Amino acid sequence: MQRFHKHRGLVAAMPLANVDTDQIIPARYLHRPREQGFGDVLFADMSFKESIQVGIDDSQGEEVYSNATILVTGENFGCGSSREHAVWALMDAGFQVVIAPSFGDIFFGNALKNGLLAIKVSEKFTEKLFSEAKSQKDLIINVDLPTQIIEFERSKIEFNIDSFWKYALIEGLSETALTMQLENEIRAFEAKHANHAPWLQNLPKGTEE
Amino acid sequence: MPATMFDKIWDSHLVTARDDGRCLLYVDRHIVHDATSQAFAMLDAEGFDLRRPDLTLGTADHYVATGSHTRQNSDQIKMVEDLKKNAQRNGITSYGSGHPRQGIVHVVGPELGFTLPGSVLICADSHTATHGALGALAFGVGQSEVMHVLATQSLWQNRPKQMRITVEGELPFGVTAKDLILRIITTIGAGGGTGHVIEYSGGAIRNLSVEGRMTLCNMSIEAGARAGMVAPDNKVFEWLYGRPFAPTGKDWAAAIDQWRKLPSDPDAQFDSEIILDSPDIEPMVTWGTSPQDALPITAQVPDPDTLGDSQRCHAGRRALEYMGLSPGTPLEEITIDRVFIGSCTNSRLEDLREAAAVAQGRKVRVPSFVVPGSASVKAAAEAEGLHKIFKEAGFLWSDPGCSMCVAMNGDAVPEGERCASTSNRNFEGRQGPGARTHLMNPAMAAAAAVTGHLTDVRYL
Known part of the structure; x- marks a missing residue:
């Protein structure tokens, strides 16, 4: 996966709660092969000007949004469908960081697996970012993963991240490669499991189509 | 120490745990569908083999036509065909349009007895919690995780928190499992279950049919929960008996013995508890x-x-x-x-x-x-x-x-x-x-x- 170390970028603020993955990318685009990209259909059905503030007047929203790399949004971002395309759409559109008070669990896991840094912060902090983004022209912030610090203007806050994900993001670690090294453990588990619950390991063969 | 049903299933599927809390869980059952082609493409790109095709089942559901009224385009048709190709290439049993076993993943898994109490099941669909109605621990995952399970038959997870929602009494006339779950979601909010696995318990839940429990567990994700589950009982065992992939003979008897031990111990602790009064509930x-x-x-x-x-x-x-x-x-x-x-x-x-x-x-x-x-x-x-x-x-x-x-x-x-x-x-x-x-x-x-x-x- 893509490595993450430090990032300095323009903020797009979307002060909405419960933005679900159907909003992030509508289902009708999910058939595309990964290499075709999903950036052009990010938030395809959302009324963008109403939803996203990027600091300058809303009429120019789309233009500035195209340069934004850090999305700040409301609680429960990415709830709903498990579609990983939501993460791909954000990344393909240039986003590298998403900051929110909370995330849908599946979206959160999908994001970190792809190298999109999803950061949970307090609602007070997102409110502050929303009002900063509204009042000033272009809000640029720094995100430093090794020190776990978000910095802008004279503000500086520390954020929490699971130690595994921090390591995985910095190293660009592939989880599957990591698991492949545990083949012996998995095999030993399977033997034990087959003994404990044989019906789980040997299931009757169904009819082939 | 008293354990919850979730604890029992989680602990019995733990392959290994890292110091940082990441747990490698063994996956007993994996269902793929016609919107998982990207995961198969990733598997090919990484050059991994499908580890356990025998524990993987396919059915076409998201992209299939439902009659001559369906205005399916060529991209949608291709997704259904891709499932068939991927299944054949990897030796997976898979049901396409017209097959007598084809249907929606969360309907087909239980009705074939592919989903079993005490098992860990995953599927690239957020409504996978449905299978928890049979006493399984069932997660919805993304494409990368599907690829991981295809390659390793296991999944890295952090241990979630646990919530118990208890509904006693009888559901009033005209009130169904759907109304109950909508009421639960309005009570705890669309993000109220985030980071949690929910166990539904109490008389009103026990009185639900197995189908009703599936409706209930199905929408756990709409409250943000990782999974939803109900303790399996005789109703579930009778419902499962004789289904095509359910255990038979000696295995069946041994399975029942084990499944009876799954319900949460009386003193088991949950991170949060919600109690609802069933007579209050109306059609929602x-x-x-x-x-x-x-x-x-x-x-x-x-x-x-x-x-x-x-x-x-x-x-x-x-x-x-x-x-x-x-x-x-x-x-x-x-x-x-x-x-x-x-x-x-x-x-x-x-x-x-x-x-x-x-x-x-x-x-x-x-x-x-x-x-x-x-x-x-x-x-x-x-x-x-x-x-x-x-x-x-x-x-x-x-x-x-x-x-x-x-x-x-x-x-x-x-x-x-x-x-x-x-x-x-x-x-x-x-x-x-x-x-x-x-x-x-x-x-x-x-x-x-x-x-x-x-x-x-x-x-x-």
């Missing part, structure tokens, strides 16, 4: 664009300014604008353009029976669709004549699939139309761009079909 309908925007059918469209904090009020105003509704309108006065009875939430035989009981001897006022959850549900419904009742009432009787719940196969609600739907999500654009969705139970949806407006089925 949604008015907004999140499943938490639900109210009893007897209520009125709320005033968004009374919904709570400023973000909530803003979301409420936005929802009403999208839905084309005004505060104070009685929900029963909302006219509809279309009805959809189906989806992994409400497309099983019991659901179709409840809808047919309302449709019998009446006529639909708007285009109305019944989409059975699987070919076997469809056959069972036809065996008892439900299709005749629906057709005589003017419903379109379709082939199985996800259909208009997610509008990925060409079945969609036209822009601006209002749909009474038994599905699980009323998100903006979920049933098609600009579509307006009201969620409800199957009998309520059938009632809306025959009156042309949201209707309290108890007084129809």
Whole structure:
């Protein structure tokens, strides 16, 4: 996966709660092969000007949004469908960081697996970012993963991240490669499991189509 | 130490745990469908083999046509074909359109006995929690995780928190599992279960049929939960007995012995506890664009300014604008353009029976669709004549699939139309761009079909 170390970028603020993955990318685009990209259909059905503030007047929203790399949004971002395309759409559109008070669990896991840094912060902090983004022209912030610090203007806050994900993001670690090294453990588990619950390991063969 | 059902299943599937808390869980059952082609492409790109095709089952659901009315395009047809190719290439048993076992993943898994109590099951679909109704620990995952499971038959997870929701007593007349889960979501919120696995317990849950428990667990994700589960009991064991992939003979007896030990110990601790009073619950309908925007059918469209904090009020105003509704309108006065009875939430035989009981001897006022959850549900419904009742009432009787719940196969609600739907999500654009969705139970949806407006089925 893509490595993450430090990032300095323009903020797009979307002060909405419960933005679900159907909003992030509508289902009708999910058939595309990964290499075709999903950036052009990010938030395809959302009324963008109403939803996203990027600091300058809303009429120019789309233009500035195209340069934004850090999305700040409301609680429960990415709830709903498990579609990983939501993460791909954000990344393909240039986003590298998403900051929110909370995330849908599946979206959160999908994001970190792809190298999109999803950061949970307090609602007070997102409110502050929303009002900063509204009042000033272009809000640029720094995100430093090794020190776990978000910095802008004279503000500086520390954020929490699971130690595994921090390591995985910095190293660009592939989880599957990591698991492949545990083949012996998995095999030993399977033997034990087959003994404990044989019906789980040997299931009757169904009819082939 | 007393353990919850979740603890027992989790601990018995732990391959290894890292110091940082990451746990490698063994996956007993994996269901793939026609929207998992990217995961197979990743598997190929990484050069991994599918480790356990024998524990992997495929069925086409998201992209399949549900009849000659479906306006399927070539991309959608290709997704169904890709599943077949990927399954054949990797030696997976898979059911395509027309196969007597084909249907929606969350209908097919349980009805084939592929889903079993005490198992860990995953699927690239957020409604995988459905399988928890049988006492399985079932997660919805993304494509990368599907690829990981295809390659390793295991999954890295952090141990979630645990919530117990207890509902005692009897559900009142006309109130179903769908109403119960909508009520739960309004109580804890669309993000109230985030980071948690929910165990549903209490007399009202035990009284639910196995199908009803599936409806309940299915929508756990709409409260943000990782999974939902119900302790398996004799009702579940009887329901599973003799199903094609269920254990037989000596294995069956040994399995029952183990499954009886699954329920949470009496003193087991949960991170949070919610208790609901069942006599309070009424048939529910949604008015907004999140499943938490639900109210009893007897209520009125709320005033968004009374919904709570400023973000909530803003979301409420936005929802009403999208839905084309005004505060104070009685929900029963909302006219509809279309009805959809189906989806992994409400497309099983019991659901179709409840809808047919309302449709019998009446006529639909708007285009109305019944989409059975699987070919076997469809056959069972036809065996008892439900299709005749629906057709005589003017419903379109379709082939199985996800259909208009997610509008990925060409079945969609036209822009601006209002749909009474038994599905699980009323998100903006979920049933098609600009579509307006009201969620409800199957009998309520059938009632809306025959009156042309949201209707309290108890007084129809």
